[in-house]
Amino acid sequence: MSNKETGFHQARWNEPVIYDLSSPGERGILVPEAEEAIKESVGDASSRVPEGMKRRRAAVLPEMGQSRVLQHYLRLAQETLGRDLNIDVGQGTCTMKYNPPINEVFVTTPKLSALHPLQDEQTVQGVLEIYYKLDRFMREISGLDRFSFQPGGGSHAIYAMASMVRAYFEERGEERDEIVTTLFSHPSDAAVPRLKGYKVIIVPAEEDGFVRLSSLEEVISERTAALFITNPEDTGIFNPNIRKFTDLVHSFGGLCGYDQANANGILGITRAREAGFDMSFFNLHKTFSSPHGCGGPGSGAIGVTDELAAFLPVPLVDHDEEADRYFLNYDLPHTIGKVKDYYGVIPAVVRAYAWIMSLGADGLRQVARIAVLNNNYLLSKMRKIKGVEAPFAPGRHRLEQVRYSWQRLTEDTGVLTTDIQRRVADYGGHYWMSHEPWVVPQPVTLEPTESYSKTELDKYASIMESISKEAYEEPEMVKGSPYNSTIGKMADHSYLDDPQKWAITWRAYKKKYSGYFEPRTGD
Helix, strand or coil: CCHHHHCCCCCCCCCCCHHHHCCCCCCCCCCCCCCHHHHHHHCCHHHHCCHHHCCCCCCCCCCCCHHHHHHHHHHHHHCCCCCCCCCHHHHCCCCCCCCCHHHHHHHHCHHHHCCCCCCCHHHCHHHHHHHHHHHHHHHHHHCCCEEECCCCCHHHHHHHHHHHHHHHHHHHCCCCCEEEEECCCCCHHHHHHHHCCCEEEEECCCCCCCCCHHHHHCCCCCCEEEEEEECCCCCCCCCCCHHHHHHHHHHCCCEEEEEECCCCCCCCCCCHHHHCCCEEEEECCCCCCCCCCCCCCCCEEEEECHHHHHHCECCEEEEECCCCEEEEECCCCCCCECCCCCCCCHHHHHHHHHHHHHHHHHHHHHHHHHHHHHHHHHHHHHCCCCCCECCCCCCCCCCCCEEEECHHHHHHHCCCHHHHHHHHHHCCCCCCCCCCCCCCCCEEEECCCCCCCHHHHHHHHHHHHHHHHHHHHCHHHHHCCCCCCCCCCCCCCHHHHCHHHCCCCHHHHHHHHCCCCCCCCCC
16 A cells, blocks of 8 residues: 555644734633622632732733634644544554543543542442442452552552552561563563662563573572563563463562553453462553553552452442442551542543443453454564564464564665654554664564454555555655654754753743743742
8 A cells, every 4th residue: 555545644734832822812701700799798709818829920821712722722633643543553552442432421521520539428429339340340350359440550550569569578577679570571560660679680581582480480589579570571472371470479478460551462361360460450541441642541450369458559449338338448457558649540440441331241352352363463464564573482373462573674775663653654654663672673563452443454554565665665765754744853853862951841941941930939
């Protein structure tokens, strides 16, 4: 499929930030003055606001009419791509899938969106019931005994797991300072424990992509607090010997934490309980319908066995059978406390609940089967493209994703995976390379999920094939892309290496470069 055949050309607007569109005195809505009777009844409301909460000057807000606001945001919307506009196969590891619009109706209704987190429990029984029932669903899906929805995402859930590991061994009076992970597990499984002060040991994989039990035996000891591992790993390879890994760690008294940020290929097929894990987390914003949202809004649902339930973040949601009411339970004897404000991210919880309710147990298993089928079908197409390789586990099926390599194409043409990434944008597609550092040379990670049809997978594979052909015939053209997208190739991005030059928001830019904000004085 050539770019001409796709007919794609994205709308591009030289749209300023909304503050630069501001016109002093222009208004969208003129709010009427309060009536005299109301003024007399209310009095001087501003005098009731504590001095420390009052602004020193009026808020700096853009001034513009309603139609100009609408034009501004519609133009920005035309400059974006996403699951509803294109094939997000190239999002890789982030599990972009179809999110039923009815779920957005549920989370945007004032019955939910207008709730306040400090309302009395009796006035939010519906939300608490959803939390309580989703907890039960997640127990069944994982085989674990109790879930908290406090963490705001996967890395945050790993932080909660590391915190529970520390609290567990402190309560037992044991000094353990090492956490073990594997090279192809999510990088957060190594990074987050370091934040908790652990020494992290990373076990490499062999040439076939599998970690050997003997390699794990070399590093497990009485110093081991836990094993944090992803399965299937980022390569899409599933470790069939995972129970031997967890048994080994347990034999030394350590705990086992399961990173199931990507569980799309194993729902209803394998469970953390049978694999021997003490704790596990799922990303509700990936596996369970909510859009990934470039890092949020997310929810890292974390589950544990009964032995660790007392260490979970609070509050949990429980049900008083006698009074028939749901309530927030803060009374856990060894809790690590709160890891996020209030309940957690309610919209992600509601979407997950609705998605599971709509599918049922059989539907969840079907999701996993189709996701694996789609991934291996795309794998068969990609292997036929010149310059593409799928390192590790040659000839074997993968689960929900594959981390491919363009190394051969790079050696033949000089075209890099970053060049291909920009060129894909000319076709209206998306493309994600890999976590840093790259353990696969010139990588691209593709994850079809269950949402895509055979026709869509064929289309994406044809885009990859077309770009491969372009790279071999006109490499400089690929290197100079994109041409049909809103993004551009920066000639000089050295400023990204200088924090003194960063200004990632309009307010930061004004503060840093124009002295727009006066320095604070006094308190």
